[in-house]
Amino acid sequence: VPIGGGGLISGIAIAAKALKPDIQIIGVEAAMYPCMHAALRGETPKTGGATIAEGIAVKEAGELTRQICAELVDDIVLVEEEHLERAITLYAEVEKTIAEGAGAAGLAALIAHPARFQGRKVGLVLCGGNIDTRLLSSVLTRALVREHRLTSIRIIGDDRPGLLALVSKIIGDQGANIMEVAHNRIALDVPAKGAEFDILIETRDAQHTQEVIDALAQAGYPPRSL
CATH class of the missing domain: 3.40.50.1100 (Rossmann fold)
Structure with missing residues (x-):
């Protein structure tokens, strides 16, 4: 009571x-x-x-x-x-x-x-x-967020046309949904020819989130959870 x-x-x-x-x-x-x-x-x-x-x-x-x-x-x-x-x-x-x-x-x-x-x-x-x-x-x-059904990840890659589309396709192919994207080119810890993406993804559970992270890493874009 x-x-x-x-x-x-x-x-x-x-x-x-x-x-x-x-x-x-x-x-x-x-x-x-x-x-x-x-x-x-x-x-x-x-x-x-x-x-x-x-x-x-x-x-x-x-x-x-x-x-x-x-x-x-x-x-x-x-x-x-x-x-x-x-x-x-x-x-x-x-x-x-x-x-x-x-x-x-x-x-x-x-x-x-x-x-x-x-x-x-x-x-x-x-x-x-x-x-x-x-x-x-x-x-x-x-x-x-606590159940890892909403997760923010950070990806650093080359600042070239089509990179965001490629990353989005990898996430979509895994059955996850992108909720928000922040694109940062001026962060000092990112190479001058690089770009930083903060992406909020929606997944089914923690295991599904890990599957998305693994797929991005295998494609050469290992993300960091925020």
Whole structure:
């Protein structure tokens, strides 16, 4: 259960423990804002930063909810920003559900701590879908980069007519798609008679990306991933 001030998990814990006393209640906080995690350990939380989980980015746990969590919440785990991004992406791609960072924190906990929950029946609370469309777009695009489905490569070759067409053909023959091309003739680390191409390619997965890189290398234009 995501934890901000602690109200949501307190209510869930009271109800769930009443129905099934041996159930485990696990709270989740963004690593940048571990207020309840610190409070239950008698520590002063170190909070701050631009977390994607804005809905649970609080600097101090609630006083009443702290008492309830101390009694009924079995543990609190922390998740990093990458886990929250991956959780948002999974909800969108697999469940076709839009989740904000805070709402996806439960799934982020499974991604961050898979061994802890392996073989267990786990209920996730998705408690919000209030995410800006531009931020959602950024998260989904970053997921493509993380999975090597979007990759920027740099090729240095002779500055002669037809070179870009040749490179484009090699990429196309491998079934990849070119999204963007930047052509640079004045970079000082490129020979005076050379040219530098930064190419953003779209592929199926990491293996497909490697196949494109190998094909370019075999043709005499070994690329460098950016």
